[in-house]
Amino acid sequence: GAGVSQSPRYKVAKRGQDVALRCDPISGHVSLFWYQQALGQGPEFLTYFQNEAQLDKSGLPSDRFFAERPEGSVSTLKIQRTQQEDSAVYLCASSLASQGETQYFGPGTRLLVL
Amino acid sequence: QKEVEQDPGPLSVPEGAIVSLNCTYSNSAFQYFMWYRQYSRKGPELLMYTYSSGNKEDGRFTAQVDKSSKYISLFIRDSQPSDSATYLCAMIEGGSYIPTFGRGTSLIVHP
Numbered sequence: 001g002a003g004v005s006q007s008p009r010y011k012v013a014k015r016g017q018d019v020a021l022r023c024d025p026i027s028g029h030v031s032l033f034w035y036q037q038a039l040g041q042g043p044e045f046l047t048y049f050q051n052e053a054q055l056d057k058s059g060l061p062s063d064r065f066f067a068e069r070p071e072g073s074v075s076t077l078k079i080q081r082t083q084q085e086d087s088a089v090y091l092c093a094s095s096l097a098s099q100g101e102t103q104y105f106g107p108g109t110r111l112l113v114l
Numbered sequence: 115q116k117e118v119e120q121d122p123g124p125l126s127v128p129e130g131a132i133v134s135l136n137c138t139y140s141n142s143a144f145q146y147f148m149w150y151r152q153y154s155r156k157g158p159e160l161l162m163y164t165y166s167s168g169n170k171e172d173g174r175f176t177a178q179v180d181k182s183s184k185y186i187s188l189f190i191r192d193s194q195p196s197d198s199a200t201y202l203c204a205m206i207e208g209g210s211y212i213p214t215f216g217r218g219t220s221l222i223v224h225p
Binding site: 004031040041042043044045048056059091093102103104105106107108110 | 118120122155156157158159160163202204211212213214215216217218
């Protein structure tokens with residue numbers, strides 16, 4: 001595809017449920033980022049992959065959050081035992097170079113935890 | 115106090131107006147400065163990327179960086195209703211790849 005795609009676009013989960021969010025980056029892009037965007041706020045960094053290697057996960061808010069990119073393309077962000085404070089838009093971005101200053105964002109997955 | 119401060123607005127202007135959007139920051143290590151536009155229910159889209167102090171122009175958009183004052187601006191000339199969106203500033207420290215975003219300013223351009 002032409003851009004970064006994410007699925008599902010919307011997800012409603014009951015508190016305590018596990019969720020998996022998928023990101024398809026632009027083909028050939030080395031770097032992949034996950035962000036969390038709360039309502040009325042800017043995106044907050046969660047984690048960064050260079051190819052299949054997760055080089056930085058310092059932004060993951062708890063050990064309930066886990067991300068993977070096993071073949072260096074598609075990435076999945078998993079949230080276990082969801083809590084209401086996890087409700088946010090989860091954005092994925094990819095970039096061609098390892099520096100990543102020009103990032104292309106997907107439309108996001110809007111997660112609502114009830 | 116957050117590292118990057120940005121007034122959330124909303125900022126409402128008539129079509130054709132010159133718009134000025136601003137961010138201040140406290141971290142002297144920021145070296146790269148960006149402006150993103152985010153439409154409702156969409157991901158951010160990079161508009162401008164600058165490194166040094168000074169001005170950078172691209173069509174109707176001008177980005178300005180003043181490192182001595184820790185202040186960046188985005189100017190939009192001849193604003194259009196299609197410019198109505200949230201504008202996010204973002205900054206990256208030298209040697210890093212993780213941007214720090216402002217909270218965004220909501221802009222409304224009415225016909």
